[in-house]
Amino acid sequence: MVDLKVQIAPGVVLKNPVLTASGTFGYGREYAPYFDISKLGAIISKGLSLQPKTGNPGVRITETACGMLNAIGLENIGVERFLADELPILQELRATVIVNIFGNNQDEYAALAAKLDGVAGIAALEINISCPNVKAGGIQFGTDPRAAAKLVAAVRKKTSSPLITKLSPNVSDIVAVAKAVEEAGSDSLSLINTLLGMAVDLDRKRPVLGNVTGGLSGPAIKPIALCMVYQVARAVSIPVIGIGGIVSVRDALEFLLAGATAIEVGTASFINPRTAGEIVTGIENYLDDKGYNRVTDFIGSLAI
Amino acid sequence: MYLFNTEVIYKQKLSQDIYRLRLRATKDFCRAAAPGKFVMLGTDDSFFDPLLRRPFGICRWGENWFEVIIKVVGKGSCQLSGLEKGASVAVHGPLGNGYPKDELESEQKSLFLVAGGMGIASIASHLFSALDCNQSLTGTFLLYGAASYSELILLDELTAASALGLKMQTITDDGSCGCQGLVTQLLTNELQKHPQSQVFACGPEPMLRSVQKILQKAECDGFLSLENRMACGFGVCLGCVQTVLSKNSETGVEMAKVCTQGPVFPAQQVVF
Ligand SMILES: Cc1cc2nc3c(=O)[nH]c(=O)nc-3n(C[C@H](O)[C@H](O)[C@H](O)COP(=O)(O)OP(=O)(O)OC[C@H]3O[C@@H](n4cnc5c(N)ncnc54)[C@H](O)[C@@H]3O)c2cc1C
Numbered sequence: 001m002v003d004l005k006v007q008i009a010p011g012v013v014l015k016n017p018v019l020t021a022s023g024t025f026g027y028g029r030e031y032a033p034y035f036d037i038s039k040l041g042a043i044i045s046k047g048l049s050l051q052p053k054t055g056n057p058g059v060r061i062t063e064t065a066c067g068m069l070n071a072i073g074l075e076n077i078g079v080e081r082f083l084a085d086e087l088p089i090l091q092e093l094r095a096t097v098i099v100n101i102f103g104n105n106q107d108e109y110a111a112l113a114a115k116l117d118g119v120a121g122i123a124a125l126e127i128n129i130s131c132p133n134v135k136a137g138g139i140q141f142g143t144d145p146r147a148a149a150k151l152v153a154a155v156r157k158k159t160s161s162p163l164i165t166k167l168s169p170n171v172s173d174i175v176a177v178a179k180a181v182e183e184a185g186s187d188s189l190s191l192i193n194t195l196l197g198m199a200v201d202l203d204r205k206r207p208v209l210g211n212v213t214g215g216l217s218g219p220a221i222k223p224i225a226l227c228m229v230y231q232v233a234r235a236v237s238i239p240v241i242g243i244g245g246i247v248s249v250r251d252a253l254e255f256l257l258a259g260a261t262a263i264e265v266g267t268a269s270f271i272n273p274r275t276a277g278e279i280v281t282g283i284e285n286y287l288d289d290k291g292y293n294r295v296t297d298f299i300g301s302l303a304i
Numbered sequence: 305m306y307l308f309n310t311e312v313i314y315k316q317k318l319s320q321d322i323y324r325l326r327l328r329a330t331k332d333f334c335r336a337a338a339p340g341k342f343v344m345l346g347t348d349d350s351f352f353d354p355l356l357r358r359p360f361g362i363c364r365w366g367e368n369w370f371e372v373i374i375k376v377v378g379k380g381s382c383q384l385s386g387l388e389k390g391a392s393v394a395v396h397g398p399l400g401n402g403y404p405k406d407e408l409e410s411e412q413k414s415l416f417l418v419a420g421g422m423g424i425a426s427i428a429s430h431l432f433s434a435l436d437c438n439q440s441l442t443g444t445f446l447l448y449g450a451a452s453y454s455e456l457i458l459l460d461e462l463t464a465a466s467a468l469g470l471k472m473q474t475i476t477d478d479g480s481c482g483c484q485g486l487v488t489q490l491l492t493n494e495l496q497k498h499p500q501s502q503v504f505a506c507g508p509e510p511m512l513r514s515v516q517k518i519l520q521k522a523e524c525d526g527f528l529s530l531e532n533r534m535a536c537g538f539g540v541c542l543g544c545v546q547t548v549l550s551k552n553s554e555t556g557v558e559m560a561k562v563c564t565q566g567p568v569f570p571a572q573q574v575v576f
Pocket residue numbers: 063342354358359360361362372373374375376377378379380381382422425426530531532533534567
């Protein structure tokens with residue numbers, strides 16, 4: 001049987017390279033009725049902030065060609081309630097947990113990181129510097145390599161937890177941002193977050209989304225995500241986690257081939273809640289069939 | 305809830321652009337079905353186009369089947385309603401809270417079921433469940449409005465429910481069947497004759513807003529079944545939220561997930 005273990009950050013070895021993307025897996029327990037979530041490499045929580053957040057008003061989602069736009073606005077229950085109510089359930093379910101965090105400013109990111117530092121049952125933090133749906137809280141850090149590096153360095157100071165920085169595709173040079181946050185002390189990178197997009201209701205002469213613009217996810221963004229993962233993985237020496245439009249085993253394997261050490265399943269979990277679990281089994285079967293001993297031999301083996 | 309692939313066992317055209325599909329299901333699924341609950345449906349070989357599954361009310365069910373009624377409004381409903389007998393369908397459900405049951409058991413009150421347009425699919429689930437269990441519908445009134453006669457569906461079956469005591473009135477925007485006007489006018493009139501009634505309503509948002517006002521004025525209890533856009537249907541995407549009054553929140557309101565906390569809400573709780 002193929003060894004699926006991957007190391008996504010110093011000291012963080014996951015049983016397999018399949019994770020779930022923040023904001024698409026609830027707080028985790030919602031999926032427990034559908035499959036054993038302890039089978040996953042890790043689950044990544046909905047983005048958490050210091051205080052609870054109500055999110056955006058009006059229509060929040062709409063489907064577009066082979067994708068969807070969302071403008072949830074980072075609605076979440078806040079870090080306190082997560083620690084009190086959700087984390088214990090996840091531990092009971094034996095899930096490996098990575099917490100996704102965001103703040104309105106650098107101090108809030110740092111305070112959150114400090115709060116989560118050393119909390120038992122949290123394997124790593126994923127810093128969201130890339131949400132396109134809120135005015136403050138991510139994207140202003142994610143689009144400028146210097147701002148991104150400064151933020152990561154500030155968070156780094158406050159925590160000994162392994163740090164994954166989640167990058168935005170809404171930039172002209174994602175490699176520059178990737179290198180900057182690597183230098184600032186990020187242990188790994190995850191990409192991509194959603195692409196800024198918009199839908200118009202012709203009949204009503206209005207934007208479809210209450211927030212006017214939203215984040216595009218789903219199969220529509222896969223080629224862009226693959227390309228960025230490929231470019232970034234070649235340019236940095238820390239692990240890269242690939243995200244964007246993964247709906248099948250083949251999609252996941254393509255990202256690994258392009259250089260991703262692990263992948264996150266996003267929108268696909270809305271359609272079939274069992275997708276991430278099925279991808280774990282699928283990767284195992286595929287690599288067994290092809291005679292691999294270790295998934296790490298497959299990762300990055302794209303012939304160019 | 306259950307997640308499975310199944311097949312169409314029967315299909316019927318109900319009007320120009322409305323279809324009924326009967327799908328095979330397990331006994332467990334059927335036991336979990338209840339009026340007002342829904343399923344997320346997808347064609348299982350869709351290659352993710354359309355991407356997301358679509359929500360439809362469980363309109364009727366038996367031991368090992370259930371039915372949905374689908375109006376064609378876009379890509380997803382077009383593809384699903386185009387399926388023929390034997391075609392496979394991916395099902396996730398039953399989802400949602402459904403209409404409150406105990407409200408029905410208080411026999412003193414009259415029950416008004418108010419349906420606008422495709423809201424009938426949700427509302428009719430009550431009547432079918434009564435028909436299939438041979439329950440009395442005495443004291444139950446159906447007020448059913450649609451744009452025109454051709455959009456009024458299920459009339460034969462609804463008429464059958466009158467043998468169990470159901471009283472029914474129809475109304476159309478263009479007067480092509482029943483009186484001319486809006487279903488909310490019927491409700492206003494009836495609540496004057498029957499104060500202290502219970503009301504369940506499903507239909508387009510403007511109609512539900514109007515029902516809410518009528519109920520408030522008549523000091524009547526009622527429940528509204530909402531149809532917000534959904535991506536997941538089981539509480540994880542936060543895409544379907546509706547602002548509702550909440551005692552637990554400092555601001556007095558909260559964002560409720562229509563798919564799991566609803567789709568049926570106490571009428572006065574909804575903040576449109
Ligand atoms: C709980 C619930 C129960 C439902 N039950 C039924 C039912 O029994 N029968 C039935 O025919 N329909 C029902 N609907 C509505 C049905 O889900 C939508 O019509 C369907 O998803 C549209 O998909 P589409 O791909 O055909 O349209 P799309 O291409 O997605 O959209 C076509 C048009 O419809 C609008 N639209 C899409 N979804 C909604 C929505 N949820 N609310 C308002 N406007 C929308 C879009 O803005 C667009 O103008 C229900 C919805 C919910 C949430």
